[in-house]
Amino acid sequence: MSYYTEEISRNEPEYITEYGDGNEGAQRAQRPQGATVVCRVCDANIFLEGRSNQHVVKCHACDEATPIRPAPAGKKYVRCPCNCLLICKASSTRIACPRNNCRRVITLGQRDPSGSAIRAPTGSCRVSCVYCNEIFLFNTLTNALATCPHCRKFSSVGTFARRRSILLFILAAILAIFSVLVTIMTKPLPVLAMTCILGIEGSANKIGVGIIRNGQVLSNPRSTFNAPPGEGFRPTETAIHHRQQVLRLICDALIISNIHDPGTEIDGIAYTKGPGMGAPLQVGAIVARTLAQAWKIPLIPVNHCIGHIEMGRLVTGAENPVILYVSGGNTQVISYSNSRYRIFGETIDIAVGNCLDRFARVLKLPNNPSPGFNIEQKAKNGKKLFDLPYTVKGMDISLSGILSIMEKRASELIESMEYTLEDLCFSLQETVFAMLIEITERAMAHTGSSQLLIVGGVGCNLRLQEMAQSMCLERGAHLYATDERFCIDNGAMIARAGELMLSAGLNIPISKATFTQRYRTDQVIGLMGYWVQLTAVFPIAMNIASLLLVGITIWKMRSMIAICDRIVANTHWLSRTAMFIKHYTAQGYDAFQQTLKEIGSGKRIIALFTGSKELLTGKSWCPDCVEAEPIIDKTLADDSVKDSDIHFITCFVGNRETWKNPNCQFRTDKNIKLTCIPTLLEVGKKAKRLIENQCANESLLKEFFLEDE
Numbered sequence: 001m002s003y004y005t006e007e008i009s010r011n012e013p014e015y016i017t018e019y020g021d022g023n024e025g026a027q028r029a030q031r032p033q034g035a036t037v038v039c040r041v042c043d044a045n046i047f048l049e050g051r052s053n054q055h056v057v058k059c060h061a062c063d064e065a066t067p068i069r070p071a072p073a074g075k076k077y078v079r080c081p082c083n084c085l086l087i088c089k090a091s092s093t094r095i096a097c098p099r100n101n102c103r104r105v106i107t108l109g110q111r112d113p114s115g116s117a118i119r120a121p122t123g124s125c126r127v128s129c130v131y132c133n134e135i136f137l138f139n140t141l142t143n144a145l146a147t148c149p150h151c152r153k154f155s156s157v158g159t160f161a162r163r164r165s166i167l168l169f170i171l172a173a174i175l176a177i178f179s180v181l182v183t184i185m186t187k188p189l190p191v192l193a194m195t196c197i198l199g200i201e202g203s204a205n206k207i208g209v210g211i212i213r214n215g216q217v218l219s220n221p222r223s224t225f226n227a228p229p230g231e232g233f234r235p236t237e238t239a240i241h242h243r244q245q246v247l248r249l250i251c252d253a254l255i256i257s258n259i260h261d262p263g264t265e266i267d268g269i270a271y272t273k274g275p276g277m278g279a280p281l282q283v284g285a286i287v288a289r290t291l292a293q294a295w296k297i298p299l300i301p302v303n304h305c306i307g308h309i310e311m312g313r314l315v316t317g318a319e320n321p322v323i324l325y326v327s328g329g330n331t332q333v334i335s336y337s338n339s340r341y342r343i344f345g346e347t348i349d350i351a352v353g354n355c356l357d358r359f360a361r362v363l364k365l366p367n368n369p370s371p372g373f374n375i376e377q378k379a380k381n382g383k384k385l386f387d388l389p390y391t392v393k394g395m396d397i398s399l400s401g402i403l404s405i406m407e408k409r410a411s412e413l414i415e416s417m418e419y420t421l422e423d424l425c426f427s428l429q430e431t432v433f434a435m436l437i438e439i440t441e442r443a444m445a446h447t448g449s450s451q452l453l454i455v456g457g458v459g460c461n462l463r464l465q466e467m468a469q470s471m472c473l474e475r476g477a478h479l480y481a482t483d484e485r486f487c488i489d490n491g492a493m494i495a496r497a498g499e500l501m502l503s504a505g506l507n508i509p510i511s512k513a514t515f516t517q518r519y520r521t522d523q524v525i526g527l528m529g530y531w532v533q534l535t536a537v538f539p540i541a542m543n544i545a546s547l548l549l550v551g552i553t554i555w556k557m558r559s560m561i562a563i564c565d566r567i568v569a570n571t572h573w574l575s576r577t578a579m580f581i582k583h584y585t586a587q588g589y590d591a592f593q594q595t596l597k598e599i600g601s602g603k604r605i606i607a608l609f610t611g612s613k614e615l616l617t618g619k620s621w622c623p624d625c626v627e628a629e630p631i632i633d634k635t636l637a638d639d640s641v642k643d644s645d646i647h648f649i650t651c652f653v654g655n656r657e658t659w660k661n662p663n664c665q666f667r668t669d670k671n672i673k674l675t676c677i678p679t680l681l682e683v684g685k686k687a688k689r690l691i692e693n694q695c696a697n698e699s700l701l702k703e704f705f706l707e708d709e
Contacts, residue, residue, distance in 0.1 A: 035048050037066060037068055038066075039059040039061065039062060039066050040064075040066045040079070041059065041062050041064040041083045042062040042064070044059055044061040044062070046059055048068060052068070054068060054069070055067060055068065055069045056068065056069075056085060062083075064083045064085065065085040066085070067085070071087060071090075074089060075087055075088065076089075078095055080097040080099075080102060080104065081102075082099055082104075084098070084099050084102065086106075088108075092108055094108060095108065099149065100147065100149055129148040129151060129153065129155050131151050131153045131155070132148060132151040132153075168549060169550070171549065172549040172550045175545060175549060176543070176550075179543045179545075195213065195268075195499055195503065196211065196212070196213040196214075196265055196267050197212050197213075197266070197267060197269075197300070197496075197502065198210070198262070198266050198268075198269050198491075198495060199211070199212070199269075199271070199302070199491045199492060199493070199494030199495025199497075199498055200246070200250075200270070200271045200272065200284045200491055200494060201222070201272050201284065201307070201489050201490055201491045201493065201494045202242050202246070202271075202272060202281065203272045203274070203275065203277065203281055203284075203304045203489065204233075204280060204328060205225040205226075205233045205241075206222055206224045206225070206488065206489040207222065207223050207225075207241070207242040207245050207249065207280070207283070207284075208220065208221065208222030208223070208249065208489060208490040208491035208492075209221060209246070209249040209252070209253040209491040210253065210490055210491030210492030210493070210494065210495045211253050211254070211256075211257045211259070211266075211491075211495060212495040212499055215499070217492045218253075218256065218258075219253040219254075219257045219492075220253075220490050220491060220492040221249050221252045221256070221491075222249065222488075222489070222490050223241070223245040224369075224370075225237065225238045225241040225242075226367045228367070229364055229365065229366045230364045231361065232361065233367075235278060238277065238279065239279035239280050239282065239283050242280050242283040242284070246283065246284075249491075250287075250291075262291075262295050263294075263296060263297065266297055267297060267298070267502065268297055268299070268300050268498055268499075268507065269291050269292045269295075269297060269298070269498075270288075270300040270301075270302050270494050270495055270497065270498025270502075271284045271285055271287070271288035271299075271300075271301065271302065271494065271513075272302055272304050272307070272494055272515075273285070273301035273303065273304075273514070273515050274303065274516040274517055274518065274519030275304055275305070275329060275516070275517055275518055275519045275520070276304055276329065276515075277517065278515075278517050281515040281516075284515070285513055285514065285515045288513065289510050289513045292513070298502060299507060299510055299513050300501050300502055300506065300507050300508070301508060301513065301514075302494045302497040302498050302501065303497070303519055303521065303523075303524045304489075305325060305330060305332070305520075305521040306341065306497050306524055307493040307494045307497040308325060308327070308456055309325065309334065309341065309453070309521075310493070310496050310497045311482070311486050311490075311492060311493035311496045311497075312454075312455040312480065312482050312486065313453065314496055315486055316453060316480035316481070317480070318451050318480040319451065320335075320449065320451065321335075321449060321452055321453040321480060322335050322344075322440065322443050322444045322452050322453070323452075323454075323455060324436060324440050324452065324455070324456075325455050325456045325459075325521075326351075326353065326436065326454070326455075326456040326459055326464070327351065327352075327456035327457045327459075327489075328351060328353030328354055328458075329351050329353065329354065330346075330351050330353075330456065331346055331347040331353075331397070331436070332345070332346040332347075332521060333345040333346065333395065333439055333440050334521055335443060335449065340522060340524065341521050341524065342522050343521060343522050344439075344442075344443040344447075345394075345396050345397070345439040345440075345443060346396055346397075347398065348398050349399060350400055350403065352432055352436065353456070353457055353458050355399045355403050355428075355432065356371055356375055356432075357371045357372065358403055358407075359371075359403060359406050359407075359425075359428055360372070360375055362406060362407050362410050362411075363410065363421055363424070363425075365378070370457070370488075372457065372458055372460075373460070375425045375428070376425075376429070376461050376462065376463060378421060378422045378425040379422065379428075379429045380422075381422040381426075382420070382422040382423045382425055382427065383426070384419055384423040384426075384427075385426065385430060386413065386423060386424060386427035387427075388402050388405060388406075388427055389405065390431060390434070390435060391435070392435050392438055395439050395442060396439070397436070397439060399432060402428065402431060402432065406424065406428065410424055429463055429464075430463075433461075433463060433464050433467050434467070436464070437468060437471050440452065440468070440471070441475070444475065444477060445475075450475075450476065450478060451477060451478050451480060452468060452472055452477055452478070452479050452480065453480040453481070454468060454479070454480070454481045454487075455487065456487060457488050457489065459481060459487045460483070460484045460488065465479070468481075
């Protein structure tokens with residue numbers, strides 16, 4: 001039994017003309033139904049059922065075209081090194097490849113190239129797109145991105161995706177570590193330990209000292225300067241009172257709090273920086289500077305309004321409410337927005353507390369315990385409402401007109417017995433409080449808040465709380481109000497605000513511990529410094545960026561890795577041969593011929609494709625060249641040869657003299673390890689199955705196939 005192989009040439013051209021100009025034999029124009037052809041690129045079998053009239057067919061494995069009929073008259077097929085099948089005039093001397101990742105111009109010249117179809121040149125690979133799973137050719141073996149010509153998306157070739165993923169992962173890890181370090185380093189020490197703050201309040205006629213440890217009020221003593229009836233308190237007299245009482249209050253606060261060593265047990269001194277009356281504020285600032293210097297602890301300037309708000313939130317548990325801040329010096333509707341407290345509405349002249357105090361002086365009401373409290377008690381017995389100006393301008397109110405009318409007509413109305421003192425107190429309260437509730441409801445509607453917090457000295461008024469509660473019930477909101485312990489100015493509220501500021505890293509040197517009479521609520525963020533916001537936001541932003549980077553890296557590792565089917569080397573033209581390898585080494589031409597004889601003596605045929613004798617018998621047994629070989633026909637006609645004996649047939653294609661060439665790489669003195677050729681990977685798998693099926697005795701193949709050590 002003879003054996004037929006295709007010639008192997010090491011000097012193939014860069015392109016190959018698949019067929020001539022259409023003058024081939026007529027026997028190649030027709031194919032039997034159900035026949036198969038071998039792909040000229042990947043050697044896969046292509047079934048021609050229903051496609052025998054086509055000129056070319058597409059391989060299901062590599063998506064490349066293979067001709068099955070001659071080129072039209074005057075035309076010829078040319079296969080580019082990228083495996084793209086081109087058609088041009090038979091007389092053409094140049095042709096360009098249309099593929100985006102190739103675009104090479106092939107010079108055909110006046111010669112007619114001969115030889116078998118070639119695979120991709122050295123350095124080429126087929127890439128399977130991870131998006132559409134289509135296979136396309138990529139010309140370089142460098143690690144890079146390849147554009148899929150089908151879906152126009154990018155896939156990575158080689159270790160490009162792996163290297164990029166590792167780089168991104170390392171970068172994400174560095175950012176994450178840096179973010180953690182920034183988070184820890186910008187987190188002040190008082191937050192990590194128990195924080196104890198002493199607060200000093202002295203913005204008006206009350207001097208108070210409070211101590212808070214981790215949100216718990218330990219002590220909160222205070223003293224009030226009461227002016228004679230019909231008079232207000234003067235700043236100088238109030239400052240004298242504060243200087244006389246402040247040291248006693250500090251000692252009382254330390255004793256009540258059971259603090260024996262303030263220098264080690266207290267973490268900071270908070271004082272009221274403003275707004276307020278100048279002389280009383282000066283007393284508190286001087287005392288705070290003295291204590292901070294003596295005890296060597298941080299000094300924290302606090303906005304009086306913020307102190308009221310933060311203490312109210314602590315006591316009531318309100319989360320993000322609209323705040324109605326009503327006191328002797330301030331009347332504001334406030335809400336927290338964009339990292340600061342913003343004023344939505346306020347009085348455009350005098351505060352509601354000032355209005356009540358001056359009205360009490362008109363009526364000669366006592367200042368003890370407070371003018372506002374005495375007006376509230378009188379108003380409970382009022383029955384008749386005196387018509388007063390109701391001045392609401394947008395979100396702001398005006399109270400000076402109401403006070404002017406009361407100052408002019410109060411005595412006249414009382415003397416005429418038309419209205420009693422209680423009626424006037426009742427009328428003043430109802431009118432002023434109605435204006436406050438109106439602008440507060442507007443602010444709640446604007447912000448969409450369902451919480452209302454009332455703070456400030458006037459917030460102790462039960463009638464104001466009752467009107468606010470009625471409004472909240474109609475809106476489905478919740479009212480939060482504090483009692484007189486924390487509504488009225490006190491040192492604990494300053495300590496609470498100082499505790500929060502110290503936890504944010506806000507403290508000042510003693511040389512900058514000043515006070516100011518004008519210190520609006522919405523100015524606090526600017527005076528605190530934007531670097532505080534940066535240190536608070538930067539770690540969060542870095543952590544978010546790190547998480548996003550890690551997520552993108554993981555996603556890219558999954559989506560960018562493309563599958564390289566096989567890498568083809570053009571220095572080894574081993575197409576359509578009978579050399580099956582799987583971790584074996586060819587020993588040379590002589591051993592190869594001897595093995596073929598032994599296999600042939602057993603009447604076993606190595607075939608290019610498997611099939612029945614009926615399919616193989618005849619003059620078209622080779623689907624590639626449609627030619628017959630007498631020896632094979634004779635073997636197929638032998639009745640002793642069964643279908644199970646036919647395993648593989650190789651066709652006579654190419655130059656047979658290659659095997660006789662003394663420089664042939666498969667001669668005895670030219671050993672080669674075929675497993676290093678990626679092109680033969682699939683062939684090797686088939687060879688392993690062939691050997692496992694014992695189509696030839698393994699002992700007969702030992703001279704040809706030797707297992708690697």
